[in-house]
Amino acid sequence: MSHPGLDELREWDDRVVGLVDAFGLECAPQEFEICDHNDMLGYMAYSGMPSQYPHWSFGKAFEKQKTLYDHGVSGLPYEMVINSDPSLAYLMRDNSLGLNILTMAHVYGHNDFFRNNSTFVDTEPQYTLARFKSHAERIRSYVEDPVAGPTAVEATLDAAHALALNCQRNMSLRKTTRSEQQQRAIDMSTPPTDPNAAIHAPLSKEDPDLSRIPLEPEPDLLLFIRDYNPYLAEWQKDILTIVHEQAHYFIPQMETKIMNEGWASYWHYQVMSELDLPDDLRIEFMINHNQVIRPHPGGINPYHVGFRIWQAIYEREEGAGPIDHRRRDAGHHALFAARESDRDSSFLRRFLDRDLVRDLGLFEFTEKGRDTVVSKVADDQGWESVRDTLVASVGTGSLPVIEITDADFQGSRHLHLVHRYQGQELELPHARATMELLRTLWGRDVFLDTVLNEKPARLHCSEDGFSAESTDR
Amino acid sequence: MGATFRPASRESSDRSAGDRLRHRQKVRRSIMDNIGDIVAEESIIGRSGDQVVKVPIRGIKEYQFIHGKNQPSVGEGAGDDLAEGDVIARKPGDAAGKPGQAGEEAGVDYYETDITLDELIDMMFEDLNLPDLERKQMSSIESLRNTKRKGYRKVGLRVRLDRRRTVRNKIRRSLSTSSRTDVANDERVPFRAEDLSYRHRTTEIHKESNAAVFCIMDTSGSMGTTKKYLARSFFFMLYQFVARRYEKVDVIFLSHDIDAREVTEDEFFHKGESGGTFVSSGYNKALEIITDRYHPDLWNVYAFHCSDGDNFASDNPSAIKSAQELCDACNMFGYGEIKPQRATAYGNSLSTFSRPSPPPISTRC
Numbered sequence: 001m002s003h004p005g006l007d008e009l010r011e012w013d014d015r016v017v018g019l020v021d022a023f024g025l026e027c028a029p030q031e032f033e034i035c036d037h038n039d040m041l042g043y044m045a046y047s048g049m050p051s052q053y054p055h056w057s058f059g060k061a062f063e064k065q066k067t068l069y070d071h072g073v074s075g076l077p078y079e080m081v082i083n084s085d086p087s088l089a090y091l092m093r094d095n096s097l098g099l100n101i102l103t104m105a106h107v108y109g110h111n112d113f114f115r116n117n118s119t120f121v122d123t124e125p126q127y128t129l130a131r132f133k134s135h136a137e138r139i140r141s142y143v144e145d146p147v148a149g150p151t152a153v154e155a156t157l158d159a160a161h162a163l164a165l166n167c168q169r170n171m172s173l174r175k176t177t178r179s180e181q182q183q184r185a186i187d188m189s190t191p192p193t194d195p196n197a198a199i200h201a202p203l204s205k206e207d208p209d210l211s212r213i214p215l216e217p218e219p220d221l222l223l224f225i226r227d228y229n230p231y232l233a234e235w236q237k238d239i240l241t242i243v244h245e246q247a248h249y250f251i252p253q254m255e256t257k258i259m260n261e262g263w264a265s266y267w268h269y270q271v272m273s274e275l276d277l278p279d280d281l282r283i284e285f286m287i288n289h290n291q292v293i294r295p296h297p298g299g300i301n302p303y304h305v306g307f308r309i310w311q312a313i314y315e316r317e318e319g320a321g322p323i324d325h326r327r328r329d330a331g332h333h334a335l336f337a338a339r340e341s342d343r344d345s346s347f348l349r350r351f352l353d354r355d356l357v358r359d360l361g362l363f364e365f366t367e368k369g370r371d372t373v374v375s376k377v378a379d380d381q382g383w384e385s386v387r388d389t390l391v392a393s394v395g396t397g398s399l400p401v402i403e404i405t406d407a408d409f410q411g412s413r414h415l416h417l418v419h420r421y422q423g424q425e426l427e428l429p430h431a432r433a434t435m436e437l438l439r440t441l442w443g444r445d446v447f448l449d450t451v452l453n454e455k456p457a458r459l460h461c462s463e464d465g466f467s468a469e470s471t472d473r
Numbered sequence: 474m475g476a477t478f479r480p481a482s483r484e485s486s487d488r489s490a491g492d493r494l495r496h497r498q499k500v501r502r503s504i505m506d507n508i509g510d511i512v513a514e515e516s517i518i519g520r521s522g523d524q525v526v527k528v529p530i531r532g533i534k535e536y537q538f539i540h541g542k543n544q545p546s547v548g549e550g551a552g553d554d555l556a557e558g559d560v561i562a563r564k565p566g567d568a569a570g571k572p573g574q575a576g577e578e579a580g581v582d583y584y585e586t587d588i589t590l591d592e593l594i595d596m597m598f599e600d601l602n603l604p605d606l607e608r609k610q611m612s613s614i615e616s617l618r619n620t621k622r623k624g625y626r627k628v629g630l631r632v633r634l635d636r637r638r639t640v641r642n643k644i645r646r647s648l649s650t651s652s653r654t655d656v657a658n659d660e661r662v663p664f665r666a667e668d669l670s671y672r673h674r675t676t677e678i679h680k681e682s683n684a685a686v687f688c689i690m691d692t693s694g695s696m697g698t699t700k701k702y703l704a705r706s707f708f709f710m711l712y713q714f715v716a717r718r719y720e721k722v723d724v725i726f727l728s729h730d731i732d733a734r735e736v737t738e739d740e741f742f743h744k745g746e747s748g749g750t751f752v753s754s755g756y757n758k759a760l761e762i763i764t765d766r767y768h769p770d771l772w773n774v775y776a777f778h779c780s781d782g783d784n785f786a787s788d789n790p791s792a793i794k795s796a797q798e799l800c801d802a803c804n805m806f807g808y809g810e811i812k813p814q815r816a817t818a819y820g821n822s823l824s825t826f827s828r829p830s831p832p833p834i835s836t837r838c
Contacts, residue, residue, distance in 0.1 A: 006478045006480075009478055010475060010476075010478060013475055013476050013478070014475055017475060017476070029476070029477075030476040030477075031476060031477045031478075031479070032476055032477070032478045032479070033478075033479055033480070033481055034478065034479070034480050034481060035480075035481035036481070039481050042487075042488060042489050045489055045492075046488075046489075054491055054492055054495075055492060055495075056492055056495040056496040056498075056499055056533070057492075057496075057535055058489060058492040059489060059491075059492035059493035059494070059495055059496030059497070060496045060533060060535075062489045062492070062493055063493060063496065104476070154495075161535060161537075162535070162536045162537045163537070164537075165537060166537075166538060295549045295550045296548075296549065296550070297548070297549070297550035298548040298549075298550060298561070298562075299548050299549070300547065300548060300549055301549070304549070305549065360549050361549050361550045361551040361552065362547055362548070362549050362551065363547070363548060363549075363551040363555055364545050364546070364547050365545065365546060365547075365548060365561060366543065366544070366545045366546070367542055367543055370563055370564040371560045371562070371563050371564075372560065372561050372562035372563070373558065373559070373560055373561070374551075374555055374556065374557055374558060374559045374560075374561060375545055375557065376545075376557060377551060377555055377556060377557055378551065382557070386547055389545045389546070389547050390547040393544075393546060393547065398540065399538070399539070399540075400538045400539065400540055402538055419538075424540040424541070424544050425540065425541050425543075426538060426539070426540065426541065427539050427540060427541040427542070428541070430536050430537065430538065430539050431538055433534070433536040434536045434537055434538050437536065
């Protein structure tokens with residue numbers, strides 16, 4: 001469709017793409033959709049997906065964004081791009097030409113990152129849109145099915161959402177099948193071959209209980225419930241599968257937020273610097289760019305932190321002189337290697353050195369009563385701790401690890417779970433509400449072993465209520 | 474390898490409507506639970522029904538397993554002078570603030586949502602469990618509709634087709650376009666659309682003249698949130714009742730203890746006085762204002778008084794006399810008594826009021 005605005009954008013896009021290619025980025029085909037700010041609010045609520053299943057939480061997200069926007073608290077993201085092939089991004093009609101050119105350059109950065117970072121390797125981007133559309137259609141059909149209906153579907157979705165992120169988060173580990181686990185159990189119970197077997201008393205061999213469910217602690221809560229609760233209807237099992245799949249799709253984005261935004265910011269900066277811009281657009285670019293990567297005092301701006309780290313990676317190889325990314329120099333190689341191999345936690349651990357921690361003004365703080373107190377600063381003694389705390393808090397590191405250990409606890413088909421405590425305790429009201437949702441999905445009582453007030457405790461959720469008891473003996 | 478550009482597909486424009494509606498329904502439940510606070514605090518009297526009230530409510534919570542808050546976090550932007558142990562923020566001391574203050578608990582997000590006043594009224598009615606009949610009376614739109622005939626038009630409803638004029642039009646037309654004189658019945662001359670003539674009617678809404686509503690409140694002693702809620706909803710519903718019947722409604726707020734003052738709505742609900750009560754002062758003030766600005770011949774006057782019933786015994790006779798005068802001046806005079814749970818002697822005031830007869834006095838406890 002020929003449109004004076006669109007034609008101008010296409011022209012600039014050609015120039016941007018020329019530079020993107022010259023710099024060595026490898027992008028999937030890119031599509032831009034021009035929308036107004038209402039559409040953008042809509043897309044934000046649905047993570048940019050054109051199709052998504054119905055749920056009130058999306059309505060809430062929309063209202064929240066709209067409130068913030070209406071009150072001028074948060075501007076709309078000038079960019080929204082999804083991990084798909086072809087890649088789909090949105091540009092706001094109301095934005096100026098300069099901002100839209102910057103957005104396009106930024107989007108290509110994301111496009112390249114999605115395509116080349118190893119965390120995204122299993123996300124099957126060529127099926128993204130079709131997959132989400134299929135999810136939407138299936139769930140809508142359950143809503144309209146008299147056997148299921150909107151209330152039951154909503155209840156199942158509410159519970160599934162609560163547990164969605166409790167899944168295997170390390171994508172590179174392949175899920176072992178039950179028969180593999182059984183084999184492992186057998187192997188482990190077989191005593192090692194003893195060269196002196198002839199003279200030793202035979203070592204006792206304990207037969208493993210191969211019927212135990214699960215044989216090994218299970219981190220994928222939704223999939224487990226789907227497979228081992230025989231009282232779920234088929235449509236409920238499908239919903240659990242759908243929610244799990246979507247969580248799996250989005251987790252790589254959670255794990256690489258700083259790297260990804262930094263990467264896109266770094267390349268939008270390189271491209272805009274190289275583009276032959278008229279003066280007014282150049283000034284506008286500088287203003288917008290600085291706005292995007294300005295530090296958020298007291299918080300972490302992923303655009304800022306990421307951008308500075310990528311800059312540092314290049315400068316460590318090539319120094320701080322003028323940059324020509326058409327050359328494949330050592331700095332260039334360092335950038336592209338990290339773009340492929342890392343996720344935020346390793347990225348920060350590898351590249352945040354003392355100077356960078358200090359330059360970024362990173363500091364650690366905790367809450368003590370009603371006060372927020374600085375606990376570590378970027379001096380010789382404290383900077384590593386600051387870095388380590390940040391590393392532990394990015395991506396899914398901030399989420400508790402909870403695994404199912406027994407599906408037949410106390411012989412009554414009660415579900416027993418364990419929280420892998422590593423110094424951070426669960427938030428109790430949330431845990432209580434989540435366990436209640438878990439109980440509705442499982443159908444029987446739920447037990448969770450955790451640590452409360454630095455002592456071992458067991459949380460129990462039954463039909464009659466909730467209790468938290470210390471199991472310290 | 475250029476990118477493709479396309480404008481937004483129109484169908485994506487309100488895809489969130491269904492989800493927002495469902496979320497709104499859940500929020501409504503939450504509003505119902507908070508309605509006492511909302512109505513007590515909002516300046517809602519004097520607003521039209523479709524006006525939008527911004528209501529701060531808690532977002533419906535979405536739960537998952539999370540860590541508690543006492544974990545270290547990292548921020549950027551520290552200057553060189555920041556040292557270990559520095560306090561960078563402190564939460565405000567007393568958490569017992571007004572409702573609507575930002576919540577401190579983990580994961581609570583307060584944000585605003587819009588509801589129209591009509592929705593709020595509906596919810597209040599639900600909450601107060603009014604029987605249907607009263608609810609209908611309160612919410613029905615009284616429109617005195619007269620249809621007046623007002624000429625003829627070439628378009629209209631079939632039932633209003635004026636056959637005589639239509640035929641006459643046809644005859645006129647065919648006469649003027651041909652030389653025949655006896656065309657009326659001899660041959661079939663078809664009607665044309667331009668012949669059709671319909672009676673035109675207009676609805677005339679009988680415009681009532683203006684109304685004035687006097688809200689008189691006893692502000693002696695303390696009015697807590699519940700009492701305020703009751704008083705406010707009392708006045709609010711009565712006001713709505715009146716407002717739906719008149720074009721223009723003036724609201725006058727009078728608060729009294731021993732003396733009466735005309736105040737703004739805000740002061741009406743937020744200033745708590747103490748001291749004795751002379752109910753007659755409130756009535757007299759109202760009468761004064763009526764004579765001054767709202768002559769009953771030109772205005773439909775309504776007066777509603779809210780009290781906790783504790784009047785000085787010595788004042789009762791003059792209170793009754795003033796009440797009688799008010800009854801004469803007003804279309805309707807209403808009295809509501811807010812009774813604390815441990816009510817002491819006030820039966821006095823109530824019983825003296827029930828002596829004067831028409832016009833009716835409504836009581837509500």
